[in-house]
Each structure stands twice: as C-alpha cells, then as structure tokens.
Amino acid sequence: MAKFLCKCGVTLSNSEAPNDVQLHVYSDREWDEIINLNVIDPLNIPPPKHDVWHCVECGRVHVFDGDDVVRTYIVEK
Incomplete structure (x- = not known):
C-alpha cells in the first residue's frame, strides 16, 4: 500500500x-510468457514487471520501477 503525489497535486493511493x-499492464511478451507457464489459477499470475498508476484527476500515467518513477505520460488535448 503506497501513496504518490501526482504533479497535478492529487495524492494517489493504492490502499x-x-x-x-x-x-495491471503486461507487455505482449510478458503475457505470452505467463500463458506458456500454463497458469490456470488467476491468483497465481505473477505481477507485471512495472507498476502503473493512473491519476483520476488529470489523466497522467506514471510508470514505476520499484519505488522510482521511470516515465510519466501526459494526456494531450
């Protein structure tokens, strides 16, 4: 459970x-590897390599590698 302050000023939380x-975002290659593991139980699907958070206020998408933001995408109008 974590919190993150978006650049728009909204505190995001996954609590x-x-x-x-x-x-929950998987690359096509990641998903193919998961499918090839023959995972039947959805509770055993491994987490994605990156954590991705979406700001419900401004629409920015933040990509994390561990605790570090490695990319932020801004919605164009």
Whole structure:
C-alpha cells in the first residue's frame, strides 16, 4: 500500500481494493510468457514487471520501477 503525489497535486493511493489508480499492464511478451507457464489459477499470475498508476484527476500515467518513477505520460488535448 503506497501513496504518490501526482504533479497535478492529487495524492494517489493504492490502499483501497479495488481502486481506479493502479493498473495491471503486461507487455505482449510478458503475457505470452505467463500463458506458456500454463497458469490456470488467476491468483497465481505473477505481477507485471512495472507498476502503473493512473491519476483520476488529470489523466497522467506514471510508470514505476520499484519505488522510482521511470516515465510519466501526459494526456494531450
């Protein structure tokens, strides 16, 4: 359970489950590797390599590697 301050000033948190902040994003290659593991039980699916959070206020998407933000994407109008 973590908190993060978006550049727009909104504090994002993944403490509630479910929530609208934390996204589960797999690359096609990651998903193919998971499928090839023959994982049948959804509870045994490994987490994605990166944590991805979406700001519900401004729409920014923040990509984390561990505790560090490695990319932030801003919505264009």
